[in-house]
Amino acid sequence: MKFGIMASHQYPHGDDLRKRLDELFSTVELAAELGYDSVWTINHFQSNLATPQPISMTASLIPRSGTMTLGTGILILPLFHPAHIAEEFATLDHLSGGRVVLGVGAGYRDNEFAAFGVDPATRFRRFDESIRLIRALWSGETVDHDGEFYPLSGGTIGIRPLTPGGPPIWIGAGGRTAVRRAARLGDAWYAPGNSPNPGYLPKHVAVYNEALAEYGKDPASVERPIGVELYCAPTTQQAVETALPYARTEYATYAEYPALRWQRDRFDELVRHTLLLGSPEFLIERIGALRELGFNHVIFRPGWLGMPVEKIHASLRLFAAEVFPAFR
Numbered sequence: 001m002k003f004g005i006m007a008s009h010q011y012p013h014g015d016d017l018r019k020r021l022d023e024l025f026s027t028v029e030l031a032a033e034l035g036y037d038s039v040w041t042i043n044h045f046q047s048n049l050a051t052p053q054p055i056s057m058t059a060s061l062i063p064r065s066g067t068m069t070l071g072t073g074i075l076i077l078p079l080f081h082p083a084h085i086a087e088e089f090a091t092l093d094h095l096s097g098g099r100v101v102l103g104v105g106a107g108y109r110d111n112e113f114a115a116f117g118v119d120p121a122t123r124f125r126r127f128d129e130s131i132r133l134i135r136a137l138w139s140g141e142t143v144d145h146d147g148e149f150y151p152l153s154g155g156t157i158g159i160r161p162l163t164p165g166g167p168p169i170w171i172g173a174g175g176r177t178a179v180r181r182a183a184r185l186g187d188a189w190y191a192p193g194n195s196p197n198p199g200y201l202p203k204h205v206a207v208y209n210e211a212l213a214e215y216g217k218d219p220a221s222v223e224r225p226i227g228v229e230l231y232c233a234p235t236t237q238q239a240v241e242t243a244l245p246y247a248r249t250e251y252a253t254y255a256e257y258p259a260l261r262w263q264r265d266r267f268d269e270l271v272r273h274t275l276l277l278g279s280p281e282f283l284i285e286r287i288g289a290l291r292e293l294g295f296n297h298v299i300f301r302p303g304w305l306g307m308p309v310e311k312i313h314a315s316l317r318l319f320a321a322e323v324f325p326a327f328r
Contacts, residue, residue, distance in 0.1 A: 001291060001327035004038030004299040005031050005316070006073060006227070009057055010049040012305065017050060023309040025064050027302060030313055032066030034320040039065055040073030040103065040299055045112045048253060049305075055088050062096045071101030073227065073299065074172040074190065078107055078123040079116050082130035082150055086137040090161040098163050103190055104131070105172035110258075124181070125149070131169060131185045138166030170225060179204050183211035191295070193228035194274045201226075205293050223297055226290060229275045230300035232319040236278040242311060243277045246304035253305065276300070280322030287327065 007028065011020045028039050039061055041054040054072045061070055070092075077085070085102070092100040106127045107113065113120040129147045136143045137157040145152040161167060171186035173179045174195075182189035189208050191201065212219045231243035276286050287298055303312035 001287070002037035002297040003319075003324065003327075004040060004069070004225075004297065005036055006299060006301040007039055007041045007057060007061065008301050008303065009042060010044075010047070010051045010305070013048075013050050015050065017052075021052070025060075027309065027312055027316070028061055028064050028068075031302075031316060032064070032068050034316060035324065036068060036316075036320070038069035038071065038101075038297070038299065040071050043072060043075045044109070045076075045079065046115050055092070058092055058100065059095060062092075062099075065099075067099070069099050069101060070096055071170065072103040074103045074105040074170075076107040076112065077104040077130050078118055078126040079112060080130075082133040083137065083152070083155065085130070086134045086166075087158055089134075089167055090138065090157060090159045093161040093163050093167050094159070098167075101168045101170055102134075102166075103170040103172060106178070122149070128181070128185065134169075135166065168223075170223075172227075176204065176207050179207050180211040183208055183217065184215050188223045188225055190299075191224075191226040193226045193290070196274065201290075201293055209294075224295045225297040225299055226295045227299045227301075228290075229277075230283065230298075230302075230315075230319070231277045232280060232283055232315045232323065233277075234279060234318070236282045239277040239279065239282075239315075243304070243307070243315075244275075246307040247275060247277075249306060250304040280318065283319070283323050284326045287323070291327070 007024060009021070009024055011017060031039065041057040041061070042051060043054040044051045054075055058070050058072065089100060089102045106123045110120060113123070118126070126149050129149055133143070133145050133147065133150055133152065136145060137155065138161050140157060140160040143152055143155045145155070168187040170188040170190045171182035172190040172192070173182040174192055179189060191204070195201070209219045212222065229247060231239050233239035233242055276283055278286070290298060302316055
């Protein structure tokens with residue numbers, strides 16, 4: 001079992017961004033020292049939170065992350081030209097020594113699509129075409145691509161990736177059709193671990209496994225990442241008392257977007273079913289259940305809006321000391 005953290009570089013407008021980034025860098029450096037396996041950056045545009053952009057953030061974390069895998073969790077692919085992403089991630093692949101993952105999703109915020117003049121009704125077709133073109137460019141061969149959105153004649157990438165064939169592509173997906181798309185196009189399905197429906201994960205793991213087999217991929221050979229919300233304290237009561245107010249604030253901020261309004265309306269269900277706030281013993285039990293479903297890479301946000309960095313670091317230290325040994 002691997003464990004990774006979200007870089008979670010989203011802050012209230014008006015915060016001292018330099019101070020917050022320094023705190024983030026110290027958190028990533030601590031995670032590397034403690035033996036965490038990965039760190040993931042965030043992508044949003046024109047957000048209600050100040051959100052530094054993921055390609056720059058990923059590059060800034062390379063010298064601070066030891067041997068950790070670095071990736072985007074996730075990049076909103078329909079808002080970028082695939083030739084741009086192919087070149088950027090080939091560059092990051094070299095800069096990181098082959099440690100980078102391109103994590104992508106189709107997006108959901110209407111204001112972002114409007115800002116880029118992208119019809120949201122086209123996002124899944126753009127998404128599909130982008131991944132195919134990125135992989136073609138990463139081959140290093142000359143590409144003739146007769147695409148709906150990104151036609152390219154005689155195109156070649158300016159820098160071939162260090163990793164043969166390019167970095168792994170992880171696909172964030174929620175619904176059944178999107179999960180099947182992740183099986184068809186991606187190297188991994190980056191599963192959302194925050195559905196308030198306790199039947200969501202078993203059902204969609206089955207969908208993913210069936211689709212992998214249908215597309216000729218071995219379900220036993222793919223990495224199985226899942227993103228969760230997690231805080232570790234000596235007792236579950238302490239974890240809930242410490243973390244829940246900050247998590248509630250952050251989820252209320254997300255819920256300002258219509259597509260995520262359910263996160264405010266069903267927050268109590270999220271707490272019961274998906275927020276992993278607890279003692280090491282509680283977390284070992286809950287992560288064990290995820291492992292039983294087949295997941296082998298748990299990625300979590302180590303803190304929420306306004307949480308003091310000292311509390312974030314205390315959770316990371318305790319989790320590494322008490323939970324890692326149960327799974328390694």
